[in-house]
Amino acid sequence: MASRSKIIHPHIGKNIREYRKGLHLTQKELAERLFKSESAVRMWELGKSEPDNDTLFHLATIFCVSVDDLLDAYPSEVSGSHTPLFPSNLSPLPQRGMRIIPVYETVSAGFGAHAEDHVIDYLPCFILSESEAEDSIGIKVKGDSMYPKIEDGDTIRVVKQNSVESGQLAVVLVDDEGFVKRVVYGHGFVELQSINPLYPPMRFEGSEAERVRVIGLVRQIIKNV
Numbered sequence: 001m002a003s004r005s006k007i008i009h010p011h012i013g014k015n016i017r018e019y020r021k022g023l024h025l026t027q028k029e030l031a032e033r034l035f036k037s038e039s040a041v042r043m044w045e046l047g048k049s050e051p052d053n054d055t056l057f058h059l060a061t062i063f064c065v066s067v068d069d070l071l072d073a074y075p076s077e078v079s080g081s082h083t084p085l086f087p088s089n090l091s092p093l094p095q096r097g098m099r100i101i102p103v104y105e106t107v108s109a110g111f112g113a114h115a116e117d118h119v120i121d122y123l124p125c126f127i128l129s130e131s132e133a134e135d136s137i138g139i140k141v142k143g144d145s146m147y148p149k150i151e152d153g154d155t156i157r158v159v160k161q162n163s164v165e166s167g168q169l170a171v172v173l174v175d176d177e178g179f180v181k182r183v184v185y186g187h188g189f190v191e192l193q194s195i196n197p198l199y200p201p202m203r204f205e206g207s208e209a210e211r212v213r214v215i216g217l218v219r220q221i222i223k224n225v
Contacts, residue, residue, distance in 0.1 A: 009071045013047035016070065019063040020045075034058055057149075061221050065126045099127045103138035103155055107171055107178025111160075111215050123222065125157060135160040136219065139171065139180075145194040146180055153224035156180065158216035169218035174202070174211055183214065 020030050020041075027041040034041075034055060043049040051059060060067045103121040120140065127133040138155045146169075150156065156171075164170045166185040171178060172192060181192035181202070190209040192202040204212050 008050045012050050012071055013045045017045040061223055099125050099133040101125055101136045101138050105140050132159055145196050145199045147196045149195050150221055155222040156218050157220035159219045160216045162214055164214055164217050170214050171216040173213045
């Protein structure tokens with residue numbers, strides 16, 4: 001049986017090209033940030049291949065957008081335009097989709113009863129969805145349990161919601177303690193996994209699983225550079 005060729009998202013190449021131009025990066029400069037070859041970036045932009053999932057996430061972090069923004073078509077911002085989508089600080093910011101979200105020092109501060117009293121910074125992010133923007137906050141990450149994807153000092157953009165799909169990165173509460181973990185559901189258990197192999201998974205079985213409460217989905221990682 002002949003193997004099927006992978007279907008490439010039709011808008012991803014154009015979106016990568018426009019976001020790259022918006023940051024005034026050459027293909028070579030973007031490739032260096034991604035630890036990829038310049039030819040790989042060129043092939044993405046030509047629509048002849050596309051990045052793997054980890055690289056997509058890295059691209060979204062560099063451009064300060066979501067992975068969905070890289071995959072979807074937004075004609076008013078992208079199609080046929082050479083106007084930067086995410087310009088330098090010397091250019092005017094795009095009006096549509098640019099949001100300012102509050103950043104908190106810890107999970108408990110961001111999701112506390114008086115969260116507005118614990119804002120340590122504000123972060124500009126490109127978020128087209130009005131509802132997602134309203135439910136987004138930033139949290140400063142401490143520790144290395146999610147290294148290397150999330151490092152100490154990075155900021156995560158979290159969308160407040162009370163459930164996630166198995167395997168997604170989420171902010172969770174165990175009793176009253178907050179964690180950033182990969183949430184995995186199994187038959188009769190919930191497991192909170194770290195990316196750093198030095199940290200063993202936390203498994204909660206049976207009634208103990210009720211101690212785990214999802215409070216937000218990790219939507220974006222902003223590296224501490």
